[in-house]
Amino acid sequence: MSQSVAFTAAFADLEPKERYKLLCASVTPRPIALVTCVSTEGVVNAAPFSFFNVFSEDPALIVLGLQHRPGNTPKDTSRNIAAAGAFVVNLVDEALAEAMNICAIDFPPEVSEIDAAGLSLLPGVTVPVPRIAEAPFALECRKHSAMSFSPTRELLIGEVVRIHAREGLVDPRTLRVSMDGYKPVGRMFGDGYSRQNDRFDLRRGTYAEWVAERG
């Protein structure tokens, strides 16, 4: 492949697999939600999702892109959240990355990824779903709504009702988050991930400053 030519493609001409490749490798790094939820049988499920982001703060909404398994069976996460209406988004840092990857294995519904990955749980406070004790942040969520775009694709919207942060990550007075203490991991493409240890600041200016600087 020549890297020196510009590339363009109409999505109508691409197979879904090709669109996935281009979208997931260009919209990156993506944050990772390690979602915990509980089955009707009481098994705690954990699975990572990088079709994930925060959408708004009033109301406080997060979005998750859930796709079914090949063969169209819903993932345990989709089934559990549809039944229970609540879940927890555990954010993933460098220390949690390997356990997160174990949680992505397609364990059967009766096997808890929590035990397999050697993780521990703390009880939910506002929702009846436990969070991962090792997670730097955890967002307790109630299912707000879900939009179905095909028999196998669902956009789940969750309302965040409580946040938990590991000791030392949030200054309770200013609510500032310590990025040096957090060390979040981003999803690149396929098996690729990124660390956030080369950050930089860009102060956002105002129109008045723009005019004053340029005359």
Ligand SMILES: Cc1cc2nc3c(=O)[nH]c(=O)nc-3n(C[C@H](O)[C@H](O)[C@H](O)COP(=O)(O)O)c2cc1C
């Ligand atoms: C980093 C990472 C991100 C993932 N993101 C998604 C995603 O956004 N949507 C999705 O449906 N599956 C995603 N997966 C795959 C699920 O985690 C995987 O299918 C998991 O086994 C589902 O578990 P469950 O059946 O217990 O819900 C991702 C996997 C990894 C490793």
